[in-house]
Amino acid sequence: MSRKSETQSTPSTPNPCIRHCCLDKDDICLGCYRSLDEILRWSQSTNEQKQSILDVCAQRKSERKGHWS
Template sequence: MHDEVQVASPCIRHCCLDGDDVCVGCYRTLSEILDWSYCNSKERQQILARCKQRKIKGNRNTNCGGKQ
């Protein structure tokens, strides 16, 4: 029997897309957010790794209500 580990969404309910369509809260792209529920655990872990890299880069191109 194959038990897949559940990978929790990184959403922190601070949703606002920057100029590159990356969420300023969780660092997922719009397509990653839309695809999340269809991804398996391995794909979700890959998304989280990309989010971590985006967060480290820290370059934000946003004007979400004047807040960053």
């Protein structure tokens, strides 16, 4: 199987954007919890990199919820 075929058969990691975009003072989106840099790099990132970004976002979200409870 060619590399191109492997890439086409691997499902893409979905974009976490929920269209509630608002950056905080640290340039973190309050909708999806990605940094501005992560948002800009998303379309060029591999699925592995995207999953890593999503893991960091989940941690940020958890930390934020703790501050606002």
